[in-house]
Amino acid sequence: APGTELVSLQGIGKSYGGVHAVRSVDLSVQAGEVLGLIGPNGAGKTTLVNMVTGLTPPSTGTGVVLGAALTAGTKAHRLAQSGVARTFQQIKLFNRLSALENVLVGGYRITHDTLLRRLLFLPSARRFEREAVAMASAQLIRVGLGDKAANAAGDLSYGDQRRLEIARALASHPSLLVLDEPAAGMNHVEAGRLSELIRSLAADGIAVLVIEHNVRMMLATCDRIMVLNFGEVIASGKPADIARDPKVLEAYLGSA
Ligand code: ATP
Numbered sequence: 001a002p003g004t005e006l007v008s009l010q011g012i013g014k015s016y017g018g019v020h021a022v023r024s025v026d027l028s029v030q031a032g033e034v035l036g037l038i039g040p041n042g043a044g045k046t047t048l049v050n051m052v053t054g055l056t057p058p059s060t061g062t063g064v065v066l067g068a069a070l071t072a073g074t075k076a077h078r079l080a081q082s083g084v085a086r087t088f089q090q091i092k093l094f095n096r097l098s099a100l101e102n103v104l105v106g107g108y109r110i111t112h113d114t115l116l117r118r119l120l121f122l123p124s125a126r127r128f129e130r131e132a133v134a135m136a137s138a139q140l141i142r143v144g145l146g147d148k149a150a151n152a153a154g155d156l157s158y159g160d161q162r163r164l165e166i167a168r169a170l171a172s173h174p175s176l177l178v179l180d181e182p183a184a185g186m187n188h189v190e191a192g193r194l195s196e197l198i199r200s201l202a203a204d205g206i207a208v209l210v211i212e213h214n215v216r217m218m219l220a221t222c223d224r225i226m227v228l229n230f231g232e233v234i235a236s237g238k239p240a241d242i243a244r245d246p247k248v249l250e251a252y253l254g255s256a
Helices: 045-052 099-110 112-121 125-142 158-170 188-203 215-221 239-243 246-253
Strands: 005-016 019-030 034-038 060-065 068-071 084-086 176-180 207-211 224-229 232-237
Touching (some): 005 045, 005 207, 019 045, 019 060, 019 224, 019 232, 034 045, 034 188, 045 176, 045 207, 084 158, 099 125, 099 158, 125 158, 158 176, 158 188, 188 215, 224 239, 232 239, 232 246
Parallel strands (some): 034 207, 034 224, 176 207
Antiparallel strands (some): 005 019, 005 060, 224 232
């Protein structure tokens, strides 16, 4: 339900040797909420979401991600996988497969075990195939690519490819969606459409955690924004407050 806390981290940190990539960060995300992470290069944004999604175990701190405990020293990747989907900084599509096939592949990969189990019990694999195609088509429509299902992914525009990646992530029916620089390389119009898409996903009850350098888009899209610098949260709050926070302006512009 909207408002349910899906991610709750306290004092989470990660160091690599002597480098503190993330220091003692508190972070929470609710169902239906868009939380933005901004900050200069190397600020620790990717490391932080890697801990949330279970790719990287934290060095310090504790937390809960979708009901699974996240504690320093635990094998995080085993705990936090189901219900979390993400896209990455680099586009990772199968260029020669159609948009629809890319979504199907995404759904299969993420829920492979479940699907195998279902295949064994379904009266016919055909029925299953129809269901899978219907589900994948629905995700394409959701991101505005309903009319491009048959197009090769490699032939899509940059903005469409980014949205296709989101459709593929949605194929696993995540309750938490993590987007890593989804507007990278997008023009103004494409970024505007992406912003609307992110808001519509939140309206469907998904918690969205987004890293993005396009600050203007973030201000227009997020419910809350956390600003990281040198692994620490230097500001956190509503977009309007973030936009006029002197510490944020300093971190971005390098002026006092
Ligand atoms: P960007 O916007 O460039 O993606 P970021 O905010 O995502 O940057 P991180 O990638 O999380 O920042 O990096 C934070 C710091 O941690 C950097 O100093 C980086 O060099 C360091 N770091 C990240 N991953 C590792 C690693 N696997 N080993 C050693 N140092 C790392």
